[in-house]
Amino acid sequence: MHQDMESVLEQLRAKGLRLTPQRVEVIALLYQLSHPTAEQVYSLMAKKFPYVSQTTVYSTLKLLKDQGIVNELTYGDRSSHFELTEDEHAHFNCKVCGGIYDVDVKEAEKLNTMIKTDEQFEVDFVRVEFYGTCKACLTA
Amino acid sequence: MHQDMESVLEQLRAKGLRLTPQRVEVIALLYQLSHPTAEQVYSLMAKKFPYVSQTTVYSTLKLLKDQGIVNELTYGDRSSHFELTEDEHAHFNCKVCGGIYDVDVKEAEKLNTMIKTDEQFEVDFVRVEFYGTCKACLTA
DNA sequence: TATTAATTTATAATTATTATAAAAAAGTAT
DNA sequence: ATACTTTTTTATAATAATTATAAATTAATA
Numbered sequence: 001m002h003q004d005m006e007s008v009l010e011q012l013r014a015k016g017l018r019l020t021p022q023r024v025e026v027i028a029l030l031y032q033l034s035h036p037t038a039e040q041v042y043s044l045m046a047k048k049f050p051y052v053s054q055t056t057v058y059s060t061l062k063l064l065k066d067q068g069i070v071n072e073l074t075y076g077d078r079s080s081h082f083e084l085t086e087d088e089h090a091h092f093n094c095k096v097c098g099g100i101y102d103v104d105v106k107e108a109e110k111l112n113t114m115i116k117t118d119e120q121f122e123v124d125f126v127r128v129e130f131y132g133t134c135k136a137c138l139t140a
Numbered sequence: 141m142h143q144d145m146e147s148v149l150e151q152l153r154a155k156g157l158r159l160t161p162q163r164v165e166v167i168a169l170l171y172q173l174s175h176p177t178a179e180q181v182y183s184l185m186a187k188k189f190p191y192v193s194q195t196t197v198y199s200t201l202k203l204l205k206d207q208g209i210v211n212e213l214t215y216g217d218r219s220s221h222f223e224l225t226e227d228e229h230a231h232f233n234c235k236v237c238g239g240i241y242d243v244d245v246k247e248a249e250k251l252n253t254m255i256k257t258d259e260q261f262e263v264d265f266v267r268v269e270f271y272g273t274c275k276a277c278l279t280a
Numbered sequence: 281t282a283t284t285a286a287t288t289t290a291t292a293a294t295t296a297t298t299a300t301a302a303a304a305a306a307g308t309a310t
Numbered sequence: 311a312t313a314c315t316t317t318t319t320t321a322t323a324a325t326a327a328t329t330a331t332a333a334a335t336t337a338a339t340a
Contacts, residue, residue, distance in 0.1 A: 018306055018317060038296085053320050058297065060318095074216045079296065092261050101261075121232050121241075123272040132263040158286060158337055178327085193289050198328065219327065 002086035005031055008069055015067065022052055026060045030070060030084050035091075035100040037079040073100075075129075090128035096137035103130065142226035145171055148209055155207065162192055166200045170210060170224050175231075175240040177219040213240075215269075230268035236277035243270065 008027055009019055017023075025048055029041050036044075042057040061082055064070040073081040073091070081100060090105040105128055148167055149159055157163075165188055169181050176184075182197040201222055204210040213221040213231070221240060230245040245268055 016317095020306075020318065022319075051320080054296095055298085055321080056319055062298095072216060074214055080216070092263075094261075095264070103261075120275045120278075121234075121243075121270065121272055122278055123232075123270050124235070125271055127267075127269045127271070129267045129269075130261065130263050131265055131267070132261055135260045138260075138262055156286095156338095160287065160337070162288075191289080194327095195290080195329085196288055199287085202329095 002084040008084075011067065011069065017063070017067075022049060022056050023060050023063075025049065026057060027064070027069075030064075030082065035073065035081040035083050037081055039079060041082070088125060090130060092130040092132070092134065094134035094137055095131060096133050099134055099136075101134060103128075142224040148224075151207065151209065157203070157207075162189060162196050163200050163203075165189065166197060167204070167209075170204075170222065175213065175221040175223050177221055179219060181222070228265060230270060232270040232272070232274065234274035234277055235271060236273050239274055239276075241274060243268075 005027060009024065012019060012023070022045070025045055026041060029036070029044055033040065033044070038054070038057050038061055041061070042052070042054050045052050045057060061070060061072075065072055065082075068085055070082050071085050073083065075081065075093070083102075090103040092101040092103050093099075094101070145167060149164065152159060152163070162185070165185055166181060169176065169184055173180065173184070178194070178197050178201055181201070182192070182194050185192045185197060201210060201212075205212050205222075208225055210222050211225050213223065215221070215233070223242075230243040232241040232243050233239075234241070
């Protein structure tokens with residue numbers, strides 16, 4: 001799991017970054033949503049902050065990414081998706097509903113060491129994305 | 141390995157698609173280059189076809205993708221990269237030189253079946269991207 | 281060689297994202 | 311509390327990759 005929201009806020013404070021209401025709301029939304037795009041975060045922010053700008057959302061997400069708090073996922077289609085950083089895991093992308101699911105893949109670590117010995121590459125991390133149909137869409 | 145160029149051309153002919161010089165050149169470049177962007181293909185095309193348009197390169201790449209002949213890879217940074225379709229494999233992305241290497245990962249198939257049984261997702265394919273430093277850059 | 285449909289081209293449009301600079305707000309010192 | 315300094319937000323414009331459009335060209339074929 002990922003760290004709780006309070007420690008994220010504390011982490012920013014410790015870096016001398018300001019905890020503006022907009023930033024807190026972006027962070028709160030990242031806890032509520034599943035792999036949202038910047039646009040989705042922006043849309044939902046409008047409920048509490050009717051005058052928030054897209055730029056603020058983009059810059060906050062970028063800030064959080066630079067701090068290692070969020071992870072940016074890019075796919076073939078348009079926008080990036082964002083998630084709170086947590087233990088290395090894979091994603092499953094459903095071609096029917098478009099949903100993105102977290103998937104625990106312990107095997108990924110084995111891949112890391114394997115490639116290291118075989119190919120003499122130094123691996124920092126590995127990204128694993130599955131594509132197919134999720135359970136809900138299979139039974140629907 | 142991927143199929144040879146003649147069979148790619150034949151595949152297009154069989155579908156009633158025209159083998160224009162531009163298309164043949166795009167295909168030839170895909171055989172010569174390693175995971176190029178559309179822009180890179182376009183730049184190199186200019187040697188033989190000074191008047192070729194970017195649109196032609198984009199539409200040809202899209203056509204080849206729709207035919208299953210090329211595979212489009214998207215990364216966080218700007219443009220898509222393209223490769224000829226071949227047996228499922230992983231990529232290694234070097235953060236130093238920016239190079240993209242094909243990596244044979246037989247383990248990926250195991251991941252497929254694993255997730256299928258564990259999570260009851262139906263997996264079509266899996267994309268595995270390693271990030272780190274390649275051998276050449278480590279020793280340089 | 282003429283015909284017809286596919287393809288290429290030039291151009292403009294689109295979309296996600298980033299740059300810029302002024303206005304507003306946060307944190308700090310007085 | 312108040313003024314000051316710096317960060318952050320905002321509005322706006324710019325950028326960059328890609329796609330849409332429509333006219334001109336060309337490949338395949340009759």
